[in-house]
Amino acid sequence: LVQLSNRYLILPGMVDLHVHFRDWGLSHKETLEGGARAALAGGVVAVADMPNTSPHIRTAELYRKRVEQGSGLPILYKLHMGVPEKVAELDQARPRSVKIYPEDVARFGWQHVEKLAERCATLRCVLVFHCEDPAYFRNGERPPDAEVACVEKVRQIVHRTGARVHLTHITLPYTAEATRGWASVDATPHHLLLDVDNCKDPALCLVNPRLRTPEIRKRLLAALASGLIDIYATDHAPHTLEEKRSGNPPPGICSIDIALSLLLSLWKRGVVSLDDVVRLYSFRPSRLLGVDVDVARGLFTVVRLEEFEIRGSDFAGSCKFTPFEKFKAFGQVEATAVRGKIYFKTGETYSLQPPQ
Ligand code: DOR
Ligand code: ZN
Numbered sequence: 001l002v003q004l005s006n007r008y009l010i011l012p013g014m015v016d017l018h019v020h021f022r023d024w025g026l027s028h029k030e031t032l033e034g035g036a037r038a039a040l041a042g043g044v045v046a047v048a049d050m051p052n053t054s055p056h057i058r059t060a061e062l063y064r065k066r067v068e069q070g071s072g073l074p075i076l077y078k079l080h081m082g083v084p085e086k087v088a089e090l091d092q093a094r095p096r097s098v099k100i101y102p103e104d105v106a107r108f109g110w111q112h113v114e115k116l117a118e119r120c121a122t123l124r125c126v127l128v129f130h131c132e133d134p135a136y137f138r139n140g141e142r143p144p145d146a147e148v149a150c151v152e153k154v155r156q157i158v159h160r161t162g163a164r165v166h167l168t169h170i171t172l173p174y175t176a177e178a179t180r181g182w183a184s185v186d187a188t189p190h191h192l193l194l195d196v197d198n199c200k201d202p203a204l205c206l207v208n209p210r211l212r213t214p215e216i217r218k219r220l221l222a223a224l225a226s227g228l229i230d231i232y233a234t235d236h237a238p239h240t241l242e243e244k245r246s247g248n249p250p251p252g253i254c255s256i257d258i259a260l261s262l263l264l265s266l267w268k269r270g271v272v273s274l275d276d277v278v279r280l281y282s283f284r285p286s287r288l289l290g291v292d293v294d295v296a297r298g299l300f301t302v303v304r305l306e307e308f309e310i311r312g313s314d315f316a317g318s319c320k321f322t323p324f325e326k327f328k329a330f331g332q333v334e335a336t337a338v339r340g341k342i343y344f345k346t347g348e349t350y351s352l353q354p355p356q
C-alpha cells in the first residue's frame, strides 16, 4: 500500500466522495477546472461531485451532461445524482448514487425518499444522505437533534427497503455508533478538527451541518481513532470571499487542498495509522464510487514529510481562504499522478509515458 523513505511518502491517490465543483450558474464560486486543480494540489485523483448546482441535477439529461463535462478533467470525475421528481428518472440515468438533502426531504417528504430507496434497492444505487431532519430546524438553528432524528428515519427506510445507504459529513459520535451494520459514514476535516470554541470567524466557520461543541468534536475524533468512521471526505464547498463577508454569508468550507495534510497530521499525532489514512481517504471511498485507485495503475500521490503552515492564498482553485489559516500541518503534497501524467506543486506536468 505504502512506500516510505525518510523524507517522502508515496500513497495511492486520494478519493474525495463529497465535493462541490459548482460551475454552470455558479461558476463565479468555482469551476470544474478550478476544482480539479485544487484536488490535484491536495493529492486527490478522484472526486464525486454534488448535484446542488444551478440548476440542481434532478434529471437523467442533466446528469449525463455533467458527467460528460467531468470526463474531460485531469482527475477521475464521478457525480451523485440529485433527487428526481419522478422516481423513474433513475431508470434512465442509472446513477451509482443519489444525494438527499434536508431541503429535498422538506420539499418532497420522507415518503418520496422511501420510494427512491425502493427503486435504488433494485437498481443498486447508494443513497447518500445529508442527514438532518428539517423538521428540527428552527429559525436558522440546526441542532444536533436534527441528525439524531434523521438517523432514526433512515434506519426505518433501510429496514423496510434494504437500500444501501451512506451518511455523509456526520457530526455526532452517536451517529457512528448507531449506524453500525446498516450504513457507512464519513466525517469531514472541519467536523473532526474545528468546533465552536476553536473556530471563531463567524462567516468562515459557518457550515451545514454546524460545527459542534469541543466535547462532541473530540468524541467524533475518538470514533475516527477507534475505526468507527468508514470514510474521510471534505465537503469542499467554495463560495466567494465577498459572499462570505456579506451580511448573509452562505455555509461552506473549502479544504480539498489541505485535507490529506490534515489527516496526515492526525497520523503524526498518533490518532490514526498510515493504513487508516489510506483506508479512510482512498480505499473505502474508491470502493463506494467504483473507481480503481492504485499506485500500480498510475494513480498516486507523493507527500513530503515536513511540517508547514496552512495558507489559503496557496490554494489552487477559486477558493483561497480557510478557517484553518495558520494551522500547522504535517505532510505537504508534492505531486499527484493520474491519467498518465504527474502534476507537481511547482506547476510542472510530466507525462508518465517513457520518452520516445
Ligand atoms: O455547508 C454546506 N455547504 N453544506 C451543504 O450541505 C451545502 C454546501 C454548499 O453547497 O455550499
Ligand atoms: Zn451537506
Ligand code: ZN
Pocket (backbone or CB within 6 Å): 018, 019, 020, 050, 235, 237
Ligand atoms: Zn456538501
